[in-house]
Amino acid sequence: MAILKFEIGPLSTNCYLFVDEKTNEAVVIDPAFETEKLIENIKKVNLKYILLTHAHADHIMAVSLIKELTFAKIVAHKNEAKRLLGDESNLYNALGCYDKPFTAQEVDIFVDDGDKIKFGTKTLSVLHTPGHTDGSLCFVGDGIIFSGDTVFAGSYGRVDFESGSYSNMLDSFHKLFSLEGDYVIYPGHQGSTTLKDERNFNPLSRYV
Numbered sequence: 001m002a003i004l005k006f007e008i009g010p011l012s013t014n015c016y017l018f019v020d021e022k023t024n025e026a027v028v029i030d031p032a033f034e035t036e037k038l039i040e041n042i043k044k045v046n047l048k049y050i051l052l053t054h055a056h057a058d059h060i061m062a063v064s065l066i067k068e069l070t071f072a073k074i075v076a077h078k079n080e081a082k083r084l085l086g087d088e089s090n091l092y093n094a095l096g097c098y099d100k101p102f103t104a105q106e107v108d109i110f111v112d113d114g115d116k117i118k119f120g121t122k123t124l125s126v127l128h129t130p131g132h133t134d135g136s137l138c139f140v141g142d143g144i145i146f147s148g149d150t151v152f153a154g155s156y157g158r159v160d161f162e163s164g165s166y167s168n169m170l171d172s173f174h175k176l177f178s179l180e181g182d183y184v185i186y187p188g189h190q191g192s193t194t195l196k197d198e199r200n201f202n203p204l205s206r207y208v
């Protein structure tokens with residue numbers, strides 16, 4: 001199993017390329033920004049899907065280029081569709097930190113709680129985890145979770161943007177903490193962590 005991490009863009013967003021080494025099929029999670037290194041690596045694999053944990057601008061600026069290069073399908077929750085189409089709530093204008101224009105895209109495949117994403121010999125299960133946005137998703141694989149801006153190491157994503165909700169965030173943490181066993185968590189910003197550590201040390205754990 002190969003998970004390549006690219007920390008990119010003005011807000012140091014984590015983009016992950018998850019490659020099934022048996023078949024060379026892959027998915028990219030949150031293609032935050034066009035960098036040569038990311039594009040080079042994407043060209044080496046058979047990219048099947050572009051998975052979006054949510055559609056804030058700092059997670060999606062390279063979606064259009066990667067779609068054009070690979071024809072991979074864009075996968076997101078239906079509540080994120082308007083942001084990918086350029087709605088103000090994607091924070092592109094609010095962040096004001098990009099030197100390229102935003103290119104609107106349509107979601108190809110809407111997913112929701114319990115849906116499976118299969119590529120090569122791998123399967124990722126979809127968890128709907130609203131809180132940071134109403135369409136935030138976590139992608140859960142064998143011992144791994146791509147958590148977007150829901151869980152960070154020792155913290156959690158902001159809940160004060162459009163469609164954010166603290167009570168939804170608590171419910172989403174409850175859902176994640178209810179998974180059995182331990183997982184490595186790959187968040188949308190900063191370093192990785194484990195579900196066990198977050199059950200013990202995350203500031204939300206006492207309320208969940």
Ligand SMILES: [Zn+2]
Pocket residue numbers: 054056132149
């Ligand atoms: Zn975000």
